[in-house]
Amino acid sequence: MAAAVASLYRRVLPSPPAVDFASPEGKRLFSEALAAGTMEGFFPLVSCFQTQSEPAFCGLASLAVVLNALAIDPGRRWKGPWRWFDESMLDCCEPLDKVKDQGITFGKVACLAHCSGADVQSFRANRVTIHDLRRHLLRCVSSQDCHLIASYHRQVFKQTGTGHFSPIGGYHAGQDMALILDVARFKYPPHWVPVQLLWEAMNTTDDSTGLLRGFMLISRQNTAPSSLYTVSCRDGNWRSMAKYCVEDLPKLLKAQNLDNVPALLSCLIESLPADAEALIKWVVEVRRKEEGGLSLSKEEKERLFLKENVLQQVRNTRLFTIVHDQQYAKNPCCNCSSSSQEDALNRIAAAVCCQGAAMLSGNLSPRDSFCCRETCLKCVQANGDGLKTVISASVVSEGNEQGVDMILPMSSPGATSCNSNSKNNVIKYPSSVDVLTVLLLALHPSTWSGIKDEELKAELEALVSTDNLPDDLKREILHLRRQLYYLKACKEEEHEDDETPSSKQQC
Template identity: 60%
Template sequence: MAMAGLYRRLLPSPPAVEFASSEGKQLFLEAVQNGTMEGFFRLISYFQTQSEPAYCGLASLSMVLNALAIDPGRKWKGPWRWFDESMLDCCEPLEKVKARGISFGKLVCLAHCAGAKVEAFRANQSNIDDFRKYVMRCSTSDDCHIISSYNRAALKQTGTGHFSPIGGYHAGKDMALILDVARFKYPPHWVPLTLLWEGMNYVVEDTGLPRGFMLISRPHRDPGMLYTLSCKHESWITIAKFLMDDVPLLLKSEDVKNVHKVLSVVVNSLPSNFGDFIKWVAEVRRREDGGLSLSAEEKARVSIKTEVLKQVHETRLFKHVTSFLSNSCCRLPSISGHDTLPNIAATVCCQGAEILGGKLSPSAVYCCRETCMKCLKAEGDKPITMVCGTVVNGNTEQGVDVLIPSPQGPCCDCSSPSKYMEMHPASSDVLTALLLSLPSTTWVGIKDGQVLKEILELVSIDSLPTLLQEEVLHLRRQLHMLKKCQENKVDEDLGEPLS
């Protein structure tokens, strides 16, 4: 016999007022007239229902990230880049979230890793007056949104801890609009701000800490335009620990006499799965989607990537790294095969075909039959290098284009393979970006004072151009957040590391 499950809950009212009720509509109209519903329209455009009973935090965050138009930098399904709950697995395994939910600190960690600007407060770190000011700030603009972590008991609702975005504010009634992502349970509703604040003061048994709220806004440009750290593979835990804990100890124990030796200590000790950790972000598209014309968005993104790569090449550290790699028998674990654009392009084209093809079966095998360089020129624009690949999978083939940042001057063509060298983010670029992103404390154990001074000058980000500085700071924040996750400290420290 079939067993009937639960179908919704009756919203306790009072204290809540259902959004779609006559009173709820009136509150909405009055708040719109008073200018405190500006954030609502973007949020409602991306409103979603959590896909699992314990995914309220993930659903709230993906909804806010999409409303802020933050580019995740990786695909969701098919060719589309889009935040989905299934992609928010950086600070906590999804299976664990599915079983137990996610803590406030780890949701803050996820927001940082996704590239958002985050200000987070536990209830004991703020007060109701400040909370009201923050709600007012985000309700009168559409460039920041608040996610509240509260206990439903304060609102006389069933259940315990919950996350949901705040969709607006009615100043006269002092009520906040909760866009409840558990829409299978309760519809959107207005609640007294004082009761919501009370709900955020409940202590979580697992952490012994109160709940709170976070302001999430968009950085002035998408971070990680060219480089990003990945925690999609289990190896990230090992590599994050190596970079943050082991490298300083290795440098302290070794008697390094020059920069070359410092690089040797780091590179020769890198874990074999290092290539799964730091990557450069390529622009991939189906050939039939764009032809030889580029959209303004594509041009802008490639232009920024090109400038970042150019700025990496202009650092003194890059020159040392290039010299070391060219004169050393070691090879970075991140690079397989020949470190030339045709070989990398063939790999990227295959990966691009996989991305564009959507979810693959385990038996799907992609092979790049050929690649060719093209130079796209438009009046008034700098030329853009594009690698065109024909990718074969069984009896089908697909044209894939990869837009390549090329800071070293004119595009080259297929007739001059030697000119492919160093026209792309390669091992020397990746290693340079990674070394710049390590905290300054990494190097303090170097015993030779002159070597220490030289290294600190080489890795200093104070004098870097703005774009590269932002790129490095993004990698550094990612690394710090991953380290805090690895040490289970994200609930103790909500701050965003900038050192």
């Protein structure tokens, strides 16, 4: 029989060095900092403040508080009809069960913030100084559009525990003290600490990674979110693709004696990892049947129009034509039958609706299983813009049945996957040709520097250049390129993190 563990009701905050936020001294510091204008970030944070739900969820709770304080829309439901960041939704970079057991690393929290739609700047203590910390801290606490999450060791403050994450809610310049909004509210209250000690607590090594702790700045993205494509690191698919895009492909191009674009694309297509298309996922529009009639709302119409516009712009590129012809050469139309086309549509419809059911449930865990009982295509009236195609299904998960509608951009009821050699007749939703074209455009320009044939390199660089792309598509491509670059950085950090089996960031 396991030994009983004594229960605890909070801890006594060691003071000094900390000052309890609710104490007379803490109130004085707050009042003076408020008058000085260095408590602006406090109010949105405290409006969304929460206690971490698990002893090892300090990183997830800190990030959820900050994302909600920045009013970033998660794009998927939490509970009921509400879209709201919760710890349970922050699972794309590390499984929740693993975080619950082992905690989470500094790099994974930064990656989670990025995948959740935030702009992230992370600073390990060996790459900045205490003066940099004060400068960034002052910027965050003096505004409401950027927040600082600290990763530090509790024992520097004479507190129990080891590695911990919490947002910083304010700064008193006169006494050089920062306000830690401790997400472990069951243990310690919010408290003021000297910035010098906070820096020393950050400048400690996480034994699980061998890397120093630090701080990160989280803010809203300046650019609009992707309208059609996005990069996802869920399910680990991004690991192989990030390595392929950043390391393997440039080496492959250097090693091959290629002299024409079709040969180069054929080599590239054949070398793609098996899960390549899973990296760039179609951002579908999801509607529950009970949320209204068959007419699209103004907001849905605008989003759908933008999706259609971007997809058509992809197909208007010369690169798409070449990629399409490469794919068509391998899968000529005579090999396709109407029945196989119908089966393919049904499989796609079922997969899309299962994804939609997961989004509606607010749980995209790969462990969850969804089954489509019914799948069909139908049309809805887009408030004067004509008919739009919608995939409709009854989805069953854990015995519960749910009706899901998925709006298809560029859809037509009679679309087929094989028709003619014309790019205008390919199936009317993001296909493998669309995805591959976008991936080629999103690769960093330096990818092609290893091509030996100078004429081929110049031709390829012209094909994948973003200079002459329409504005909407150009924004989409640059958005994906930034995401790929960030996933590369996450991959490098994860490689370092994986050198040791456990990753303890406990309270």
